[in-house]
Structures are given as structure tokens and as C-alpha cells.
Amino acid sequence: MNGQLTIVGLGPGPKDWITPAATEAVAGADIVLGYAPYVNRLTPRVGQVLESSDNREELARAERALELAASGRRVAVVSGGDPGVFAMAAAVYEAVEKNPASADGVDIRVEPGVTAMLAAAARIGAPLGHDFCAISLSDNLKSWATIEKRLRLAAEADFVIALYNPASKARPQQISQAFDILRRVLPDETIVVFARAVGRPDEEIDVTTLAGAGDMACDMRTLVMVGSQATRKVTSGDGRAWVYTPRSERVR
Template sequence: MSGQLTIVGLGPGPAGWVTPAANAAVAAADVMLGYAPYLARLTPRAGQIFEASDNREELQRAVRALELASQGKRVVMVSGGDPGVFAMAAAVFEAVEKNPGLANDFDIRVEPGITAMLAAAARIGAPLGHDFCAISLSDNLKPWEVIERRLRLAAEADFVIALYNPASKARPNQIRHAFRILNSARKPETTVIFARAVGRDDEEIEVTTLKEAPDALCDMRTLVIVGSDATRSLRGNKGRIWVYTPRSARGK
């Protein structure tokens, strides 16, 4: 029997944001692996095995998934959001590169999902309507100096910037360091969006400016979007704020 490893994303939270293809893979799996809070969003069917692990054990989890698939199991690796954006798909292929013999006898499939920046952007309008980039502020797997350089260059290039992993208990001040870098290259009135727990009951969306952003509260459940010089805010019905970035750009 040939095994199968499918890497799926469960989106930012709501069940309606999980794709039919991801749901089909989950339903057919013999074994499900993932970070414990992600697996907790699913209910195992009869005979289905769940193997939960910590968020610092991505590579070990990926190797385990490859081993199970090589034994003929239908394995699903679960991520939040989209599995290819700061998530488990990259870890799986890193494990394949380090252990090529584990992936000879089965197929690996990645099912796309809704990542946090897309969910947050949809909630507030269209801030990603023109060129944008995504940067993780976590320095667990890269030096902070690399993050600083990428922030500075992205700000100078006037990209809209989506900031993942902006703060945690272990590194509460890195978002403030990031804003200092961005403030050095962007106008103080640049639009900034804090989108916390998008799609869940405790969702919070705050629209502010780069000047005021360091005083906003955020955590690991927050996605931060920093607009470009062209990003605009509009007031809709009943005071609703919409943010969008025009599709065209003027030269400087």
C-alpha cells in the first residue's frame, strides 16, 4: 500500500475558511500530526490517530510524518493559515532534503489555505491591493539583524508590509524595535492595522498610524499590516473604516 503525506492549512480560525480539499484530506487521514492547539480544532473519527507536539518541534514532527507515510499510512500534517506561509510545508521539505530516503515511495501534496494576512486584509478592505511583502518578526530561526535589514529595505521600497509573529511573552519588545525602523523610512501618518484573532469571537481590528502604532497592544495572535505611502482610509456607513491600497502607483 502506497502512503500519502498531505500538508493542510486550517485557516485563521473559522471552519468556513477551511478549503474543501483540506477537509477531504483530514477526513481520509489515518494519522494527523500538528501543533496541539491546531489539532484541538479537529475531532478524530473512529480509528484516526492524532499526534500533537510543541510548536518548537517542527522538524521532528516533519520527520515523523515522513516515516509514517513511508509505512503506507495516509498522513496529514496540520498547520494554521496556509501551510506554505511561515508554516509546516517548508519544514517538511527541509526534512526531505535532510532525509531523502524517507520520501521515495509516496507522494507529498500541499493544499493551499487562507493565511492571516489575507483574512485580515479582507476584514478591513483591500490594503494588499498593490505590491506587498510579508515578514516574520520571530528571531527563532533567523538573526534579528536579518529582520532589521529586511524591514528597512521593505520600508524604503514602499511595500505594504504584513508583519507575522509580532510579539510574544519571550520577545515583547521586537514590534517596538520594528516600528522604530519603519518610522525612520515612512511618514508618521502611514496607516497601520492591528488585526487580532481574525475570524474568532474575540476578533479586534484597530486602525491607527505609524506614529501611534508603538502604543497599540499586540501578541502572537495579532497580524500587523503597515501601509505604503499610497494606502488610504475611507469612512463607510455608520463610521466603518475601510483601508485600501490603490492598484496603480506613481513614480517618485
């Protein structure tokens, strides 16, 4: 092998949500590449180089990582959450497909991380207890028509739906459009969870319904979870509440 390229998931934010294997991969790398906010979470060891780049430079970052690894370096590419969920693992393999020789002799590995929907689910209870799916609302790499179709079909299939990238400065209206699509299929009382900055000091988690979801603010740090028609809120005798989706469709 010429070198090693490890694609690492740093989880949603807290250090204790990073796996030991991910920590080891970052610590052992000669060069660490990633989107600036993720790289800024790291403290480099002596002699280690950190390379930051913009959010929309994933393919160029992947090609650079492969080039460095092919030269014999130990390289880590970091993503927030899990690198295989709307993140850098797919970009690296896209670069390999584009130029197969770029991976010759390179030991490519993926170290998983806690993705946002799992962190949010753990905070609120067990909303992913039955079938679910994840959809990114970003139309940077796919058309809005494709997003509309997937939202409609996921709602018709009655999946719990985790919405990634729900809104940004460039796309403030798309989450509202998504709710409009879902309301055509799902009842107004469907549970919706807004989980912002999960695991960080400014964490905010709000539970509402599809009818009231349009009044909730969200941004790129927010994971929006839309329940299935079986998802419900359960309350303990002392007043604590959780959201969960029963494991069986027979439980009503």
C-alpha cells in the same frame, strides 16, 4: 507509492474558512500531526489518531510524518493559516532535503489555506491591493540583523508589509523595535492595522498610524499590517470606513 503525506492549511480559525479539499484531506488521514492548538481544532473520526507536539518541533514532526507515510499510512500534517507561509510545508521539504530517501515512494501534497494577512485584509478592506510583502518578526530561525535589514529595505521599496509573529512572551520588545526601524523611513501618518484573532469570537481590529502604533498591544495571535505611503482610509457617506491601497501608483 508507499503512503500519502498531505500538508494541510486550516485557515485562521473559522470552520467555513477551511477549504473543502483541506477538510477532505484531514478526514481521509489515518494519522493527523500538528502543533497542539491546531490539532485541538479537529474532531477525530473513529479509528483516526491525532498526534500533538510543541511549536518548536516542526522538523521532528515533519520527519515523523514522512516516516509514517513511508510505512503506508495516510498522514496529514496540519498548520494554521496556509501551510506554505511560515509553516509546516517548508519543514517537510527541509526534512526531505536532509534525508532524500525519506520521501521515496511517498505521495506528498500541499493543500493551501487562508493565511492571516488575507483574512485580516478582507476584514478591513483591501490593503493588499498593490505590491506587498510578508515578514516574520520571530528570530528563532534567523537573526534579528536579517529582520532589521528586510524591514528597512521593504519600507524603502514602499511595500505594504504584513508582520507575522509580532510579539510573544519571550519576544515582547521586537514589535517596538520594528516600528522604530520603519519610522526612520516611513512618515508618521502611515496607516497601521492590528488584526487579532481574526474570524474568532474575540476578534479585534484596530486602525492607527505609525506614530501611534507603539501604544497598541499585540501577541502571537495578531497580524500587524503596515501600509505603504499610498495606503489610505476611505469613508462612505454613512460613516463606514475601510483601508485600501490603490491598484495604480498614479492614483493619489
